Amino acid sequence: MFTRRTFDVVVVGAGVVGAACAFYTSRSGLCVAVVDRGPVAGGTTGAGEGNLLVSDKQPGPELDLALLSTRLWRELAEEFPATFEYEAKGGLVVAAQQDGLAALRTFAATQAAAGVQCEDVPHLADVEPHLAPGLAGGVRYPQDAQVQPALAAAHLLRASGARLLLGEEVIGVLRTTDGAVRGVRTPRGDLLAPAVVNAAGTWGGQVAELAGTSLPVLPRRGFVLVTEPLPRVVRHKVYAADYVADVASGSAALQTSAVVEGTAAGPVLIGASRERVGFDRSLSTEVLGKLARQAQELFPVLRGVRVMRTYHGFRPYLPDHHPAIGADGRVPGLWHACGHEGAGVGLAPATGALIADGLAGSGGRLDRRAVDVRAFRPGRFGSGPPQPGRADAGAWPSAPGPTDRPPA
Amino acid sequence: MPTSPSEEQGPYDLAVVGAGPAGLAAAVTAARLGLHVALVDAASRVGGQFYRQPAAGLHARRPEALHHSWSAFARRAAQLDVHTAAGRIRHLAEHHVWAVTGEAGQWAVHAARGPDGSGETVVVRARKVLLATGAYERQLPFPGWTLPGVVGADGAQALLKGALVLPGRRVVVAGSGPLLLAVAGSLAAAGATVPVVVEASGYGGYARRPGVLAANPGKLAEGAVHAAALVRHGIRVRNRSAVTDVHGTTRVEAVTVTRLDEEWRAVPGTGVRIPCDVLAVGHGLLPQVELATGVGCATRRTPDGAHALVVDARQRTTVPGLWSAGETGGVGGAALAFLEGELAARDIGRSGEGAASLARRRDRLRHFGEAMAAAHAPGPAWPEWLRDDTEVCRCEEVTASRVREAVNDLGARDARTVKLLTRAGMGWCQGRMCGPAVACLAGATASPDRRPLACPVALGALAELSDG
Numbered sequence: 001m002f003t004r005r006t007f008d009v010v011v012v013g014a015g016v017v018g019a020a021c022a023f024y025t026s027r028s029g030l031c032v033a034v035v036d037r038g039p040v041a042g043g044t045t046g047a048g049e050g051n052l053l054v055s056d057k058q059p060g061p062e063l064d065l066a067l068l069s070t071r072l073w074r075e076l077a078e079e080f081p082a083t084f085e086y087e088a089k090g091g092l093v094v095a096a097q098q099d100g101l102a103a104l105r106t107f108a109a110t111q112a113a114a115g116v117q118c119e120d121v122p123h124l125a126d127v128e129p130h131l132a133p134g135l136a137g138g139v140r141y142p143q144d145a146q147v148q149p150a151l152a153a154a155h156l157l158r159a160s161g162a163r164l165l166l167g168e169e170v171i172g173v174l175r176t177t178d179g180a181v182r183g184v185r186t187p188r189g190d191l192l193a194p195a196v197v198n199a200a201g202t203w204g205g206q207v208a209e210l211a212g213t214s215l216p217v218l219p220r221r222g223f224v225l226v227t228e229p230l231p232r233v234v235r236h237k238v239y240a241a242d243y244v245a246d247v248a249s250g251s252a253a254l255q256t257s258a259v260v261e262g263t264a265a266g267p268v269l270i271g272a273s274r275e276r277v278g279f280d281r282s283l284s285t286e287v288l289g290k291l292a293r294q295a296q297e298l299f300p301v302l303r304g305v306r307v308m309r310t311y312h313g314f315r316p317y318l319p320d321h322h323p324a325i326g327a328d329g330r331v332p333g334l335w336h337a338c339g340h341e342g343a344g345v346g347l348a349p350a351t352g353a354l355i356a357d358g359l360a361g362s363g364g365r366l367d368r369r370a371v372d373v374r375a376f377r378p379g380r381f382g383s384g385p386p387q388p389g390r391a392d393a394g395a396w397p398s399a400p401g402p403t404d405r406p407p408a
Numbered sequence: 409m410p411t412s413p414s415e416e417q418g419p420y421d422l423a424v425v426g427a428g429p430a431g432l433a434a435a436v437t438a439a440r441l442g443l444h445v446a447l448v449d450a451a452s453r454v455g456g457q458f459y460r461q462p463a464a465g466l467h468a469r470r471p472e473a474l475h476h477s478w479s480a481f482a483r484r485a486a487q488l489d490v491h492t493a494a495g496r497i498r499h500l501a502e503h504h505v506w507a508v509t510g511e512a513g514q515w516a517v518h519a520a521r522g523p524d525g526s527g528e529t530v531v532v533r534a535r536k537v538l539l540a541t542g543a544y545e546r547q548l549p550f551p552g553w554t555l556p557g558v559v560g561a562d563g564a565q566a567l568l569k570g571a572l573v574l575p576g577r578r579v580v581v582a583g584s585g586p587l588l589l590a591v592a593g594s595l596a597a598a599g600a601t602v603p604v605v606v607e608a609s610g611y612g613g614y615a616r617r618p619g620v621l622a623a624n625p626g627k628l629a630e631g632a633v634h635a636a637a638l639v640r641h642g643i644r645v646r647n648r649s650a651v652t653d654v655h656g657t658t659r660v661e662a663v664t665v666t667r668l669d670e671e672w673r674a675v676p677g678t679g680v681r682i683p684c685d686v687l688a689v690g691h692g693l694l695p696q697v698e699l700a701t702g703v704g705c706a707t708r709r710t711p712d713g714a715h716a717l718v719v720d721a722r723q724r725t726t727v728p729g730l731w732s733a734g735e736t737g738g739v740g741g742a743a744l745a746f747l748e749g750e751l752a753a754r755d756i757g758r759s760g761e762g763a764a765s766l767a768r769r770r771d772r773l774r775h776f777g778e779a780m781a782a783a784h785a786p787g788p789a790w791p792e793w794l795r796d797d798t799e800v801c802r803c804e805e806v807t808a809s810r811v812r813e814a815v816n817d818l819g820a821r822d823a824r825t826v827k828l829l830t831r832a833g834m835g836w837c838q839g840r841m842c843g844p845a846v847a848c849l850a851g852a853t854a855s856p857d858r859r860p861l862a863c864p865v866a867l868g869a870l871a872e873l874s875d876g
Contacts, residue, residue, distance in 0.1 A: 040825060046825065228864065296871045305866070305867050306526070308836075310861050
């Protein structure tokens with residue numbers, strides 16, 4: 001049956017970013033539909049660890065966005081207690097050598113000036129008793145936290161009251177004769193709305209293309225190892241100082257820097273590798289080996305622990321590592337909320353709030369001065385054809401592997 | 409543990425994964441054709457699940473007493489010894505394969521060593537790989553199935569064959585599929601009382617395909633052997649019935665057996681209470697295909713809703729350089745597995761002699777396997793047996809009502825999303841027990857198993873993998 005349904009806003013993508021957009025936009029009084037070709041959290045959200053990190057961001061617009069998001073996640077956790085495993089566990093960045101520690105402290109000082117809480121930890125054993133002895137020291141970031149991303153997406157969508165259309169793929173973006181967006185087309189019919197939000201994550205470039213514009217989103221693969229359930233041996237999100245450099249790197253080559261953390265359910269999660277290999281879903285034993293080695297260097301106690309499973313996800317990567325948030329500027333009525341790379345879960349609420357703010361006005365709720373949104377302007381990459389080769393496009397993983405949490 | 413990952417001397421011409429009937433037949437055939445073979449298997453002795461041998465320490469004098477067609481196995485096991493002694497086959501026992509990577513001509517079979525796979529991990533390099541990883545038992549949840557004393561039918565059989573131990577004195581055998589008859593017969597022969605075999609389907613499905621039966625006189629004879637054993641021990645078979653409740657506080661004391669309609673819906677008012685101390689239950693076998701799906705092999709749906717590997721007439725999978733034999737290509741029994749293993753090895757060793765007649769026998773047995781699968785396919789109404797508080801995923805203790813909430817309220821449409829939202833399938837068994845049930849409750853057809861790690865591996869062992 002071909003139907004015609006009318007809304008104020010159609011959000012494309014039922015991941016955590018789409019869910020946050022729907023949540024805040026509905027809350028602003030608009031009538032919202034969320035459409036996704038898969039289930040809730042079927043893409044990168046369902047493959048993420050749920051990191052809410054400020055510790056890995058250097059001062060600048062993305063850190064400001066993360067700080068705003070941190071506040072919003074805390075509010076959401078209070079509003080929806082015990083629904084998506086919010087845990088303000090804090091992050092701990094460690095350095096093996098004295099010179100690395102000096103660099104880490106310098107970095108932390110610049111973050112502190114930008115509003116990040118940082119605590120120097122001279123005796124690591126006091127806060128993480130199972131860390132390898134002999135590490136030079138570290139910095140604790142109390143604002144780092146964690147959610148279970150699929151639960152977060154599902155509960156935000158439910159709370160939004162938005163119309164949820166799952167298993168329905170957007171095959172076209174409808175436009176008026178003067179080029180403005182007027183809705184989307186799916187095999188089941190048209191969803192009419194004067195505003196369409198592209199929250200399709202790693203597949204955001206394809207939605208942009210359907211709308212006649214471009215956004216150079218590329219996949220950046222990450223693997224996660226999941227151990228057998230353990231009593232709490234890891235208390236924080238713990239990672240080595242190299243991680244920050246890896247996150248910021250633009251290289252296509254493999255980078256690994258283990259991020260180790262315990263979960264409420266018991267298993268220890270070990271991320272995070274980064275490599276640009278398109279949508280290659282094959283297992284890389286090289287990556288598994290490196291992650292395991294680094295995790296074991298941080299926590300020798302994990303040596304005899306069994307790894308139960310591994311999974312991978314594809315982070316939506318934009319060339320300058322910043323997400324695209326806001327009106328497209330080239331196609332009236334088209335908005336983007338994608339390209340968050342490994343920080344989509346962390347940045348989701350701030351992204352959703354900014355989108356809602358743009359679509360409906362925040363009513364004074366959001367302090368717009370807190371974030372300089374110009375850095376996230378979707379048109380900043382020019383209007384040329386999308387960068388990714390066709391081999392990258394169209395490869396939607398119809399049945400992603402047995403995954404539970406996403407790569408950072 | 410060594411400081412660098414071990415490399416089993418190689419590359420081999422062929423790595424065979426699994427030393428059950430299919431893998432064993434393939435290994436000895438390939439060795440006879442002059443190939444250098446690695447036979448990689450998790451168990452300490454060859455035979456797989458079907459020809460599970462008593463642990464050496466038990467000094468069983470007549471292991472064949474618990475098996476039929478033992479001679480077909482014993483002959484190949486003897487050949488294996490000869491080829492092993494001559495250096496043509498290297499039998500890597502207690503090697504748990506957790507992944508196969510690479511491509512035709514240069515496969516890497518990664519295996520964790522030790523009785524439980526907790527040791528170091530080694531790489532077996534080979535030009536060609538045959539996957540003969542067999543099958544595991546399908547479990548469907550029902551009220552009371554987590555009570556101590558409820559065991560897998562296949563598990564009860566394995567315990568008996570491998571450890572010469574009976575799971576209890578009075579054992580109700582239930583579920584669906586021909587394995588139940590074999591299990592009941594073995595248990596009774598070993599001294600247990602089996603008050604009833606409860607079969608959710610019937611055997612009418614076979615009768616409707618007389619051609620398949622007529623073409624498989626061996627299978628008729630096998631059935632007759634089982635039937636005779638049941639008669640000899642006075643065991644009744646109740647068709648179109650299921651155990652819908654288990655009674656007992658700390659362990660099984662009795663079960664309720666209820667009649668089912670065509671769709672496996674319990675018929676109200678037909679429950680009968682049957683005292684027992686053990687319930688052995690299983691709903692057929694599911695091909696173990698995750699190593700194959702990990703490298704991209706295509707799968708097909710079998711008539712009972714399982715996923716088996718697509719193989720051609722020469723036992724080739726859809727991935728070049730990778731063969732499959734036995735239950736991985738669809739459940740069909742040991743006789744079929746022997747044939748397929750031999751056919752695969754002949755293709756790998758490029759020997760066509762006599763293959764046509766083997767292939768004809770293979771095709772007949774394959775048809776029989778498919779007919780069996782169709783006859784015992786779970787009926788669509790079985791989820792109605794579940795109460796809200798029935799655990800569907802026993803590893804993570806996820807109840808039916810939580811799975812239904814994820815589907816009805818939170819936007820799950822498949823087993824993967826249910827897992828993300830409830831943890832169903834994240835525990836020790838990695839969804840092997842609950843996967844089919846969860847997919848069914850989500851209103852989805854189960855996807856082919858994908859487990860990038862086919863079994864757990866020690867972190868320290870992964871850490872010793874080299875970069876390449």
